[in-house]
Amino acid sequence: MNLVSIENLSVRYGANTVLRHVDLTVEPGEIVTIVGPNGSGKTSLLRAIIGATEPAEGQIKIKPGIRIGYAPQRLHFDSTLPITVERFMRLAERVRRQDCATALDAAGVPNLSQRQMSQLSVGQFQRVLLARALINRPEILLLDEATQGLDQPGSAAFYRQIETVRAETGCAVLMISHELHVVMSASDRVVCLNGHVCCEGTPAVVASAPEYRALFGTGTGGALALYRHDHDHDHEAAE
Amino acid sequence: MLDDFMVRATLAGIGVAFAAAPLGCFVVWRRMAYFSDATAHAAMLGVALSLAMQISIVVGSVMVALAMAVTVNLLTWRGYAMDTVLGVLAHSALAFGLVAVSFLSGIRIDLMAYLFGDILAVSRVDLLVIWGGAALVVALIASRWSALLTSTLNEELAYASGLDPRREQLILTLSMAVTVAVAIKVVGVLLIAAMLIIPAAAARNLARTPEAMAMIAAAIGGVSVVAGLRAAYVFDAPAGPSIVCVAALLFAALGLVSWRNQRGT
Ligand SMILES: Nc1ncnc2c1ncn2[C@@H]1O[C@H](COP(=O)(O)OP(=O)(O)O)[C@@H](O)[C@H]1O
Ligand SMILES: [Mg+2]
Numbered sequence: 001m002n003l004v005s006i007e008n009l010s011v012r013y014g015a016n017t018v019l020r021h022v023d024l025t026v027e028p029g030e031i032v033t034i035v036g037p038n039g040s041g042k043t044s045l046l047r048a049i050i051g052a053t054e055p056a057e058g059q060i061k062i063k064p065g066i067r068i069g070y071a072p073q074r075l076h077f078d079s080t081l082p083i084t085v086e087r088f089m090r091l092a093e094r095v096r097r098q099d100c101a102t103a104l105d106a107a108g109v110p111n112l113s114q115r116q117m118s119q120l121s122v123g124q125f126q127r128v129l130l131a132r133a134l135i136n137r138p139e140i141l142l143l144d145e146a147t148q149g150l151d152q153p154g155s156a157a158f159y160r161q162i163e164t165v166r167a168e169t170g171c172a173v174l175m176i177s178h179e180l181h182v183v184m185s186a187s188d189r190v191v192c193l194n195g196h197v198c199c200e201g202t203p204a205v206v207a208s209a210p211e212y213r214a215l216f217g218t219g220t221g222g223a224l225a226l227y228r229h230d231h232d233h234d235h236e237a238a239e
Numbered sequence: 240m241l242d243d244f245m246v247r248a249t250l251a252g253i254g255v256a257f258a259a260a261p262l263g264c265f266v267v268w269r270r271m272a273y274f275s276d277a278t279a280h281a282a283m284l285g286v287a288l289s290l291a292m293q294i295s296i297v298v299g300s301v302m303v304a305l306a307m308a309v310t311v312n313l314l315t316w317r318g319y320a321m322d323t324v325l326g327v328l329a330h331s332a333l334a335f336g337l338v339a340v341s342f343l344s345g346i347r348i349d350l351m352a353y354l355f356g357d358i359l360a361v362s363r364v365d366l367l368v369i370w371g372g373a374a375l376v377v378a379l380i381a382s383r384w385s386a387l388l389t390s391t392l393n394e395e396l397a398y399a400s401g402l403d404p405r406r407e408q409l410i411l412t413l414s415m416a417v418t419v420a421v422a423i424k425v426v427g428v429l430l431i432a433a434m435l436i437i438p439a440a441a442a443r444n445l446a447r448t449p450e451a452m453a454m455i456a457a458a459i460g461g462v463s464v465v466a467g468l469r470a471a472y473v474f475d476a477p478a479g480p481s482i483v484c485v486a487a488l489l490f491a492a493l494g495l496v497s498w499r500n501q502r503g504t
Contacts, residue, residue, distance in 0.1 A: 014318075052398040070399030075392070081268045082446045083392075091389050092400060116447070142399070 002027055003066060003140050003172050004049060008058035011044045018044050020196045021058070026140060031166060031173040033183045035206075036193035037215060042176045043073055045193065046142050049174075069138030069171070071129040073145050077118045085120070086113035089132050099135060107131035108161070122149035126158070134165060141165070143175035155179055159186040180207075180216065244359055248468055251361040251369050252482060255422045255434060256460025258373035261380045261453040262418055263439035265411055268391050268449075273322060274311070274412070275432040277329030278419045281307035283428045284336035285420070286353045290343055297368050297420055304416035307332060312409050356427030356479035358468070365424055372421035376414045383410060388449055426479040433483045438463065441490035444497035459489055 011019040047053040147155035198211040282300040289299025390404035438460040446452035467482030
Protein backbone atom coordinates (compact mmCIF):
# COMPACT_ATOMS: atom_id res chain seq x y z
CA MET A 1 0.00 0.00 0.00
CA ASN A 2 1.21 3.53 -0.76
CA LEU A 3 2.27 5.65 2.20
CA VAL A 4 1.08 8.80 0.48
CA SER A 5 -1.13 9.06 -2.54
CA ILE A 6 -2.13 12.40 -3.93
CA GLU A 7 -4.73 12.76 -6.65
CA ASN A 8 -5.47 15.87 -8.65
CA LEU A 9 -4.30 18.18 -5.84
CA SER A 10 -4.69 21.93 -6.25
CA VAL A 11 -3.59 24.46 -3.63
CA ARG A 12 -4.64 28.10 -3.62
CA TYR A 13 -3.67 31.06 -1.47
CA GLY A 14 -6.55 33.46 -2.03
CA ALA A 15 -6.83 33.89 -5.79
CA ASN A 16 -3.30 32.65 -6.34
CA THR A 17 -3.20 29.03 -7.50
CA VAL A 18 0.23 27.62 -6.65
CA LEU A 19 -0.38 23.92 -7.37
CA ARG A 20 -2.57 22.55 -10.17
CA HIS A 21 -3.72 18.95 -10.63
CA VAL A 22 -0.75 17.30 -8.94
CA ASP A 23 -0.64 13.49 -8.73
CA LEU A 24 2.04 11.88 -6.62
CA THR A 25 2.54 8.63 -4.75
CA VAL A 26 5.22 7.52 -2.34
CA GLU A 27 5.73 3.84 -1.66
CA PRO A 28 7.40 2.35 1.40
CA GLY A 29 11.19 2.62 1.32
CA GLU A 30 11.30 4.89 -1.72
CA ILE A 31 13.48 8.01 -1.99
CA VAL A 32 11.61 10.61 -4.03
CA THR A 33 13.11 14.02 -4.70
CA ILE A 34 11.16 17.08 -5.71
CA VAL A 35 13.05 19.65 -7.75
CA GLY A 36 11.72 22.93 -9.07
CA PRO A 37 12.48 26.64 -9.20
CA ASN A 38 11.76 29.00 -6.29
CA GLY A 39 8.06 29.57 -5.77
CA SER A 40 7.10 26.47 -7.74
CA GLY A 41 5.00 25.14 -4.84
CA LYS A 42 7.38 22.55 -3.38
CA THR A 43 6.90 23.65 0.22
CA SER A 44 3.16 24.02 -0.35
CA LEU A 45 3.04 20.39 -1.46
CA LEU A 46 4.71 19.16 1.73
CA ARG A 47 2.48 21.42 3.82
CA ALA A 48 -0.58 19.93 2.16
CA ILE A 49 0.67 16.42 2.98
CA ILE A 50 1.03 17.17 6.69
CA GLY A 51 -2.32 18.97 6.79
CA ALA A 52 -0.98 22.47 7.32
CA THR A 53 -2.61 23.70 4.11
CA GLU A 54 -6.11 22.76 2.99
CA PRO A 55 -6.33 21.44 -0.57
CA ALA A 56 -8.57 23.56 -2.78
CA GLU A 57 -9.24 20.52 -4.94
CA GLY A 58 -8.32 16.85 -5.10
CA GLN A 59 -7.44 14.52 -2.29
CA ILE A 60 -4.51 13.36 -0.24
CA LYS A 61 -4.58 9.87 1.20
CA ILE A 62 -2.09 9.13 3.95
CA LYS A 63 -1.62 5.69 5.47
CA PRO A 64 -3.64 5.86 8.70
CA GLY A 65 -1.55 6.31 11.85
CA ILE A 66 1.64 6.85 9.87
CA ARG A 67 4.65 8.23 11.73
CA ILE A 68 6.01 11.29 9.91
CA GLY A 69 9.47 12.75 10.41
CA TYR A 70 9.49 16.33 9.20
CA ALA A 71 12.32 18.82 8.79
CA PRO A 72 10.87 22.22 7.85
CA GLN A 73 12.53 24.62 5.43
CA ARG A 74 12.66 27.41 7.96
CA LEU A 75 12.94 26.89 11.68
CA HIS A 76 13.71 30.01 13.59
CA PHE A 77 14.61 29.83 17.25
CA ASP A 78 13.55 33.05 18.85
CA SER A 79 16.25 34.40 21.12
CA THR A 80 13.65 34.69 23.89
CA LEU A 81 13.16 30.92 23.97
CA PRO A 82 15.95 29.02 25.74
CA ILE A 83 16.07 25.40 24.66
CA THR A 84 18.83 22.82 24.61
CA VAL A 85 19.34 20.39 21.76
CA GLU A 86 18.25 17.54 24.01
CA ARG A 87 15.05 19.29 25.08
CA PHE A 88 14.22 20.06 21.46
CA MET A 89 14.80 16.44 20.47
CA ARG A 90 12.60 15.20 23.29
CA LEU A 91 9.64 17.48 22.57
CA ALA A 92 7.75 14.61 21.01
CA GLU A 93 6.04 12.38 23.53
CA ARG A 94 7.97 9.48 25.09
CA VAL A 95 11.46 10.03 23.73
CA ARG A 96 14.06 8.54 26.03
CA ARG A 97 17.33 10.33 26.75
CA GLN A 98 19.18 7.28 25.46
CA ASP A 99 17.40 7.41 22.09
CA CYS A 100 18.17 11.09 21.83
CA ALA A 101 21.90 10.49 22.30
CA THR A 102 21.84 7.65 19.78
CA ALA A 103 20.04 9.78 17.19
CA LEU A 104 22.54 12.63 17.60
CA ASP A 105 25.39 10.13 17.24
CA ALA A 106 23.89 8.74 14.07
CA ALA A 107 23.44 12.24 12.66
CA GLY A 108 27.14 12.88 13.18
CA VAL A 109 26.70 15.46 15.93
CA PRO A 110 27.45 13.71 19.24
CA ASN A 111 28.16 15.77 22.37
CA LEU A 112 25.79 18.54 21.38
CA SER A 113 22.90 17.61 23.63
CA GLN A 114 23.45 20.33 26.23
CA ARG A 115 24.09 23.15 23.73
CA GLN A 116 21.49 25.84 23.07
CA MET A 117 19.71 25.44 19.73
CA SER A 118 20.29 29.11 18.92
CA GLN A 119 24.05 28.65 19.24
CA LEU A 120 24.53 25.88 16.68
CA SER A 121 26.31 26.38 13.37
CA VAL A 122 24.22 25.97 10.21
CA GLY A 123 25.58 22.48 9.57
CA GLN A 124 25.04 21.32 13.15
CA PHE A 125 21.54 22.77 13.10
CA GLN A 126 20.52 20.89 9.94
CA ARG A 127 21.90 17.66 11.37
CA VAL A 128 19.99 18.14 14.61
CA LEU A 129 16.82 18.73 12.56
CA LEU A 130 17.44 15.46 10.74
CA ALA A 131 18.14 13.63 14.01
CA ARG A 132 14.91 15.00 15.45
CA ALA A 133 12.95 13.97 12.34
CA LEU A 134 14.34 10.44 12.74
CA ILE A 135 13.79 10.04 16.44
CA ASN A 136 10.29 8.58 16.41
CA ARG A 137 11.29 5.93 13.83
CA PRO A 138 9.24 7.47 11.04
CA GLU A 139 7.80 5.51 8.15
CA ILE A 140 8.28 8.54 5.94
CA LEU A 141 10.73 11.42 6.13
CA LEU A 142 9.72 14.78 4.67
CA LEU A 143 12.75 17.03 4.18
CA ASP A 144 12.34 20.58 2.90
CA GLU A 145 15.68 21.81 1.56
CA ALA A 146 17.48 20.10 4.39
CA THR A 147 20.94 20.89 3.06
CA GLN A 148 20.51 24.65 2.70
CA GLY A 149 23.57 26.40 4.01
CA LEU A 150 25.77 23.29 3.95
CA ASP A 151 28.90 23.22 1.80
CA GLN A 152 29.32 20.66 -1.00
CA PRO A 153 31.04 17.93 1.06
CA GLY A 154 28.56 18.63 3.87
CA SER A 155 25.52 18.11 1.70
CA ALA A 156 27.05 15.09 -0.05
CA ALA A 157 27.61 13.55 3.39
CA PHE A 158 24.05 14.49 4.35
CA TYR A 159 22.55 12.63 1.38
CA ARG A 160 24.78 9.61 2.03
CA GLN A 161 23.34 9.60 5.51
CA ILE A 162 19.79 9.70 4.17
CA GLU A 163 20.60 6.62 2.09
CA THR A 164 22.06 4.90 5.14
CA VAL A 165 18.98 5.71 7.18
CA ARG A 166 16.74 4.34 4.48
CA ALA A 167 18.84 1.17 4.23
CA GLU A 168 18.76 0.67 8.00
CA THR A 169 15.18 1.60 8.82
CA GLY A 170 13.42 1.14 5.50
CA CYS A 171 11.67 4.48 5.78
CA ALA A 172 10.52 6.31 2.68
CA VAL A 173 11.95 9.75 1.96
CA LEU A 174 10.23 12.63 0.19
CA MET A 175 12.65 15.52 -0.07
CA ILE A 176 12.98 18.87 -1.72
CA SER A 177 16.36 19.91 -3.00
CA HIS A 178 18.09 22.38 -5.23
CA GLU A 179 21.32 20.46 -5.53
CA LEU A 180 20.41 18.51 -8.59
CA HIS A 181 23.56 16.56 -9.18
CA VAL A 182 24.04 15.39 -5.58
CA VAL A 183 20.40 14.57 -5.07
CA MET A 184 20.10 12.64 -8.27
CA SER A 185 22.56 9.98 -7.29
CA ALA A 186 20.64 9.40 -4.07
CA SER A 187 17.08 9.28 -5.46
CA ASP A 188 14.97 6.46 -6.81
CA ARG A 189 12.63 8.90 -8.46
CA VAL A 190 12.69 12.61 -9.25
CA VAL A 191 9.62 14.79 -9.61
CA CYS A 192 10.10 18.07 -11.39
CA LEU A 193 7.54 20.57 -10.12
CA ASN A 194 6.57 23.97 -11.45
CA GLY A 195 3.02 24.63 -10.27
CA HIS A 196 2.23 21.25 -11.81
CA VAL A 197 4.27 18.09 -12.32
CA CYS A 198 6.39 18.82 -15.42
CA CYS A 199 8.05 15.47 -15.58
CA GLU A 200 8.78 12.53 -13.37
CA GLY A 201 10.89 9.40 -13.44
CA THR A 202 14.31 8.02 -12.64
CA PRO A 203 17.01 10.66 -12.23
CA ALA A 204 18.49 9.93 -15.65
CA VAL A 205 15.10 10.15 -17.37
CA VAL A 206 14.19 13.45 -15.71
CA ALA A 207 17.59 14.99 -16.34
CA SER A 208 17.25 14.37 -20.07
CA ALA A 209 13.56 15.41 -20.30
CA PRO A 210 12.97 18.55 -22.40
CA GLU A 211 10.64 20.03 -19.71
CA TYR A 212 13.39 19.73 -17.15
CA ARG A 213 15.95 21.24 -19.52
CA ALA A 214 13.61 24.12 -20.27
CA LEU A 215 13.36 24.88 -16.56
CA PHE A 216 16.97 24.44 -15.56
CA GLY A 217 18.64 25.50 -18.79
CA THR A 218 22.32 25.05 -19.39
CA GLY A 219 23.06 23.59 -15.98
CA THR A 220 21.22 20.46 -17.00
CA GLY A 221 23.90 18.83 -19.05
CA GLY A 222 26.34 19.43 -16.25
CA ALA A 223 23.97 17.98 -13.71
CA LEU A 224 23.52 14.86 -15.75
CA ALA A 225 27.27 14.54 -16.31
CA LEU A 226 27.85 14.97 -12.62
CA TYR A 227 25.17 12.43 -11.88
CA ARG A 228 26.91 9.91 -14.10
CA HIS A 229 30.25 10.86 -12.70
CA ASP A 230 29.10 10.41 -9.11
CA HIS A 231 27.50 7.16 -10.04
CA ASP A 232 30.64 5.78 -11.72
CA HIS A 233 32.74 7.03 -8.92
CA ASP A 234 30.67 5.27 -6.24
CA HIS A 235 30.73 2.14 -8.33
CA GLU A 236 34.51 2.15 -8.63
CA ALA A 237 34.95 2.90 -4.97
CA ALA A 238 32.80 -0.07 -4.08
CA GLU A 239 34.94 -2.50 -6.03
CA MET B 240 -4.71 33.55 59.41
CA LEU B 241 -6.88 34.56 56.44
CA ASP B 242 -8.31 37.28 58.68
CA ASP B 243 -5.26 39.40 58.04
CA PHE B 244 -5.65 41.50 54.89
CA MET B 245 -1.90 41.34 54.23
CA VAL B 246 -1.97 37.55 54.26
CA ARG B 247 -4.91 37.53 51.86
CA ALA B 248 -3.17 40.06 49.61
CA THR B 249 0.03 37.99 49.54
CA LEU B 250 -1.81 34.77 48.73
CA ALA B 251 -3.80 36.49 46.01
CA GLY B 252 -0.66 37.95 44.46
CA ILE B 253 1.15 34.61 44.53
CA GLY B 254 -1.82 32.90 42.90
CA VAL B 255 -1.75 35.39 40.03
CA ALA B 256 2.05 35.14 39.75
CA PHE B 257 1.87 31.34 39.40
CA ALA B 258 -0.67 31.44 36.59
CA ALA B 259 1.08 34.35 34.92
CA ALA B 260 4.51 32.66 34.87
CA PRO B 261 4.01 29.87 32.29
CA LEU B 262 1.53 31.96 30.33
CA GLY B 263 3.91 34.93 30.36
CA CYS B 264 6.64 32.72 28.90
CA PHE B 265 4.42 31.95 25.91
CA VAL B 266 3.54 35.63 25.59
CA VAL B 267 7.27 36.41 25.39
CA TRP B 268 8.16 33.51 23.07
CA ARG B 269 5.30 34.17 20.67
CA ARG B 270 5.72 37.93 20.85
CA MET B 271 2.15 38.33 21.99
CA ALA B 272 2.77 41.15 24.45
CA TYR B 273 0.26 43.27 22.64
CA PHE B 274 -2.29 40.50 22.97
CA SER B 275 -2.17 40.56 26.76
CA ASP B 276 -2.71 44.33 26.66
CA ALA B 277 -5.67 43.86 24.36
CA THR B 278 -7.26 41.23 26.60
CA ALA B 279 -6.79 43.51 29.59
CA HIS B 280 -8.44 46.41 27.78
CA ALA B 281 -11.34 44.16 26.87
CA ALA B 282 -11.62 43.23 30.53
CA MET B 283 -12.25 46.91 31.29
CA LEU B 284 -15.33 46.74 29.09
CA GLY B 285 -16.24 43.61 31.05
CA VAL B 286 -16.00 45.50 34.31
CA ALA B 287 -18.30 48.24 33.02
CA LEU B 288 -20.85 45.77 31.69
CA SER B 289 -20.86 43.74 34.91
CA LEU B 290 -21.51 46.85 36.96
CA ALA B 291 -24.33 47.87 34.61
CA MET B 292 -25.93 44.44 34.66
CA GLN B 293 -25.13 43.85 38.32
CA ILE B 294 -23.32 40.57 37.80
CA SER B 295 -20.01 39.45 39.28
CA ILE B 296 -17.10 41.46 37.92
CA VAL B 297 -14.94 38.37 37.47
CA VAL B 298 -17.67 36.66 35.49
CA GLY B 299 -18.28 39.74 33.36
CA SER B 300 -14.64 40.32 32.57
CA VAL B 301 -13.96 36.64 31.86
CA MET B 302 -16.86 36.65 29.39
CA VAL B 303 -15.71 39.76 27.55
CA ALA B 304 -12.05 38.68 27.57
CA LEU B 305 -13.04 35.25 26.23
CA ALA B 306 -15.16 36.85 23.51
CA MET B 307 -12.19 39.03 22.64
CA ALA B 308 -9.84 36.02 22.49
CA VAL B 309 -12.19 34.06 20.22
CA THR B 310 -12.73 37.05 17.91
CA VAL B 311 -9.01 37.62 17.57
CA ASN B 312 -8.43 33.97 16.73
CA LEU B 313 -11.20 33.93 14.14
CA LEU B 314 -9.98 37.11 12.47
CA THR B 315 -6.34 35.98 12.31
CA TRP B 316 -7.36 32.61 10.80
CA ARG B 317 -9.18 34.58 8.13
CA GLY B 318 -5.90 36.24 7.26
CA TYR B 319 -5.94 39.58 9.08
CA ALA B 320 -2.58 40.63 10.49
CA MET B 321 -2.41 40.04 14.23
CA ASP B 322 -1.26 43.52 15.25
CA THR B 323 -3.96 45.19 13.15
CA VAL B 324 -6.71 43.04 14.66
CA LEU B 325 -5.43 43.71 18.16
CA GLY B 326 -5.01 47.42 17.52
CA VAL B 327 -8.62 47.70 16.40
CA LEU B 328 -10.18 45.44 19.03
CA ALA B 329 -8.14 46.49 22.07
CA HIS B 330 -8.68 50.17 21.72
CA SER B 331 -12.30 49.90 20.69
CA ALA B 332 -12.97 47.69 23.71
CA LEU B 333 -11.28 50.19 26.01
CA ALA B 334 -13.17 53.11 24.46
CA PHE B 335 -16.54 51.35 24.71
CA GLY B 336 -15.67 50.39 28.29
CA LEU B 337 -14.87 53.94 29.30
CA VAL B 338 -18.01 55.29 27.63
CA ALA B 339 -20.10 52.59 29.30
CA VAL B 340 -18.62 53.47 32.68
CA SER B 341 -19.55 57.13 32.18
CA PHE B 342 -23.21 56.14 31.70
CA LEU B 343 -23.27 54.33 35.03
CA SER B 344 -24.36 57.50 36.85
CA GLY B 345 -26.44 55.64 39.41
CA ILE B 346 -23.52 53.62 40.71
CA ARG B 347 -20.54 55.30 42.25
CA ILE B 348 -17.58 53.31 41.03
CA ASP B 349 -13.98 53.68 41.80
CA LEU B 350 -12.39 53.49 38.35
CA MET B 351 -8.92 53.63 39.89
CA ALA B 352 -9.54 50.36 41.69
CA TYR B 353 -10.01 48.60 38.36
CA LEU B 354 -7.22 50.39 36.55
CA PHE B 355 -4.59 49.82 39.25
CA GLY B 356 -6.06 46.97 41.27
CA ASP B 357 -7.07 46.81 44.90
CA ILE B 358 -5.09 43.93 46.27
CA LEU B 359 -5.42 45.02 49.89
CA ALA B 360 -9.19 44.66 49.63
CA VAL B 361 -9.09 41.01 48.49
CA SER B 362 -11.83 39.03 50.24
CA ARG B 363 -11.95 35.30 50.99
CA VAL B 364 -14.25 34.83 48.03
CA ASP B 365 -11.86 36.76 45.78
CA LEU B 366 -9.07 34.53 47.01
CA LEU B 367 -11.08 31.46 46.10
CA VAL B 368 -11.78 32.83 42.62
CA ILE B 369 -8.14 33.80 42.05
CA TRP B 370 -6.74 30.43 43.15
CA GLY B 371 -9.47 28.57 41.26
CA GLY B 372 -8.71 30.49 38.07
CA ALA B 373 -4.95 30.17 38.54
CA ALA B 374 -5.18 26.42 39.18
CA LEU B 375 -7.32 26.02 36.07
CA VAL B 376 -4.83 27.89 33.90
CA VAL B 377 -1.76 26.12 35.28
CA ALA B 378 -3.41 22.71 34.89
CA LEU B 379 -4.48 23.48 31.32
CA ILE B 380 -1.04 24.70 30.29
CA ALA B 381 0.81 21.89 32.07
CA SER B 382 -1.36 19.23 30.45
CA ARG B 383 -0.68 20.59 26.94
CA TRP B 384 2.86 21.81 27.56
CA SER B 385 4.65 19.85 24.81
CA ALA B 386 1.94 20.57 22.26
CA LEU B 387 1.96 24.29 23.07
CA LEU B 388 5.74 24.39 22.90
CA THR B 389 5.90 22.54 19.56
CA SER B 390 3.28 24.85 18.05
CA THR B 391 5.20 27.85 19.33
CA LEU B 392 8.45 26.65 17.75
CA ASN B 393 7.08 25.83 14.31
CA GLU B 394 3.62 25.41 12.86
CA GLU B 395 4.70 22.72 10.41
CA LEU B 396 6.45 20.63 13.07
CA ALA B 397 3.20 20.76 15.00
CA TYR B 398 1.09 19.60 12.06
CA ALA B 399 3.59 16.84 11.28
CA SER B 400 3.28 15.61 14.89
CA GLY B 401 -0.49 15.44 14.48
CA LEU B 402 -1.25 18.64 16.42
CA ASP B 403 -3.40 21.57 15.35
CA PRO B 404 -1.52 24.80 16.13
CA ARG B 405 -4.75 26.81 15.83
CA ARG B 406 -6.23 24.84 18.70
CA GLU B 407 -3.11 25.45 20.78
CA GLN B 408 -3.32 29.17 20.09
CA LEU B 409 -6.94 29.14 21.20
CA ILE B 410 -5.97 27.39 24.44
CA LEU B 411 -3.35 30.04 25.13
CA THR B 412 -5.66 32.95 24.43
CA LEU B 413 -8.46 31.47 26.54
CA SER B 414 -6.01 30.96 29.42
CA MET B 415 -4.97 34.55 28.98
CA ALA B 416 -8.59 35.70 29.27
CA VAL B 417 -9.05 33.80 32.53
CA THR B 418 -5.74 35.04 33.97
CA VAL B 419 -6.47 38.64 33.10
CA ALA B 420 -9.93 38.49 34.62
CA VAL B 421 -8.75 37.08 37.94
CA ALA B 422 -5.73 39.42 38.05
CA ILE B 423 -7.75 42.63 37.78
CA LYS B 424 -8.28 42.77 41.53
CA VAL B 425 -4.57 42.24 42.18
CA VAL B 426 -2.70 44.55 39.81
CA GLY B 427 -5.47 46.21 37.81
CA VAL B 428 -6.13 46.39 34.10
CA LEU B 429 -3.17 48.60 33.29
CA LEU B 430 -0.50 46.42 34.89
CA ILE B 431 -1.64 42.90 34.05
CA ALA B 432 0.60 42.74 31.00
CA ALA B 433 3.52 43.63 33.28
CA MET B 434 2.80 40.65 35.57
CA LEU B 435 2.80 38.39 32.53
CA ILE B 436 5.84 39.70 30.75
CA ILE B 437 8.35 41.03 33.28
CA PRO B 438 8.93 37.85 35.36
CA ALA B 439 9.22 35.76 32.18
CA ALA B 440 11.60 38.22 30.57
CA ALA B 441 13.71 38.33 33.73
CA ALA B 442 13.78 34.52 33.92
CA ARG B 443 15.10 34.30 30.36
CA ASN B 444 18.50 35.42 31.63
CA LEU B 445 18.84 32.41 33.91
CA ALA B 446 17.08 29.60 32.08
CA ARG B 447 18.48 26.95 29.75
CA THR B 448 15.20 25.15 29.02
CA PRO B 449 11.59 26.31 28.58
CA GLU B 450 10.48 24.51 31.74
CA ALA B 451 13.20 26.17 33.79
CA MET B 452 12.17 29.54 32.42
CA ALA B 453 8.55 29.03 33.53
CA MET B 454 9.58 27.94 37.02
CA ILE B 455 12.08 30.75 37.49
CA ALA B 456 9.43 33.20 36.26
CA ALA B 457 7.04 31.87 38.92
CA ALA B 458 9.71 32.35 41.59
CA ILE B 459 10.47 35.89 40.41
CA GLY B 460 6.76 36.70 40.34
CA GLY B 461 6.31 35.32 43.86
CA VAL B 462 9.27 37.29 45.22
CA SER B 463 7.95 40.44 43.53
CA VAL B 464 4.56 40.01 45.21
CA VAL B 465 5.99 39.48 48.69
CA ALA B 466 8.63 42.22 48.42
CA GLY B 467 6.28 44.61 46.61
CA LEU B 468 3.57 44.30 49.25
CA ARG B 469 6.14 44.80 51.99
CA ALA B 470 7.51 47.89 50.24
CA ALA B 471 3.99 49.27 49.75
CA TYR B 472 3.34 48.84 53.45
CA VAL B 473 6.61 50.46 54.54
CA PHE B 474 6.53 53.38 52.10
CA ASP B 475 2.74 53.71 52.06
CA ALA B 476 2.77 53.26 48.28
CA PRO B 477 0.02 51.74 46.09
CA ALA B 478 0.34 47.94 46.28
CA GLY B 479 -0.18 46.79 42.66
CA PRO B 480 2.30 49.22 41.14
CA SER B 481 4.84 48.44 43.90
CA ILE B 482 4.73 44.75 42.95
CA VAL B 483 5.41 45.61 39.33
CA CYS B 484 8.25 47.96 40.37
CA VAL B 485 9.98 45.14 42.27
CA ALA B 486 9.59 42.82 39.25
CA ALA B 487 11.09 45.50 37.01
CA LEU B 488 14.05 45.96 39.38
CA LEU B 489 14.63 42.19 39.40
CA PHE B 490 14.52 42.22 35.61
CA ALA B 491 17.11 44.97 35.47
CA ALA B 492 19.37 43.29 38.05
CA LEU B 493 19.27 39.88 36.35
CA GLY B 494 19.81 41.49 32.96
CA LEU B 495 22.86 43.30 34.26
CA VAL B 496 24.30 40.15 35.83
CA SER B 497 23.90 38.09 32.66
CA TRP B 498 25.31 40.91 30.55
CA ARG B 499 28.40 41.03 32.74
CA ASN B 500 28.76 37.25 32.63
CA GLN B 501 28.59 37.28 28.85
CA ARG B 502 31.24 39.96 28.63
CA GLY B 503 33.39 38.04 31.09
CA THR B 504 33.48 34.86 29.02
N1 LIG C 1 1.09 31.28 3.37
C1 LIG C 1 1.09 31.76 2.11
N2 LIG C 1 0.21 32.73 1.74
C2 LIG C 1 0.19 33.21 0.48
N3 LIG C 1 1.01 32.80 -0.49
C3 LIG C 1 1.91 31.84 -0.21
C4 LIG C 1 2.00 31.28 1.11
N4 LIG C 1 2.99 30.36 1.11
C5 LIG C 1 3.49 30.36 -0.15
N5 LIG C 1 2.85 31.25 -0.94
C6 LIG C 1 3.11 31.47 -2.37
O1 LIG C 1 2.98 30.24 -3.03
C7 LIG C 1 3.97 30.08 -4.02
C8 LIG C 1 4.70 28.77 -3.78
O2 LIG C 1 5.42 28.86 -2.57
P1 LIG C 1 6.25 27.65 -1.99
O3 LIG C 1 5.38 26.45 -1.93
O4 LIG C 1 6.88 28.09 -0.73
O5 LIG C 1 7.36 27.46 -3.12
P2 LIG C 1 8.78 26.75 -3.07
O6 LIG C 1 8.89 26.00 -1.78
O7 LIG C 1 8.78 25.87 -4.28
O8 LIG C 1 9.82 27.82 -3.21
C9 LIG C 1 4.86 31.30 -3.94
O9 LIG C 1 4.49 32.16 -4.98
C10 LIG C 1 4.54 31.91 -2.61
O10 LIG C 1 4.63 33.31 -2.68
MG1 LIG D 1 10.16 26.10 -0.26
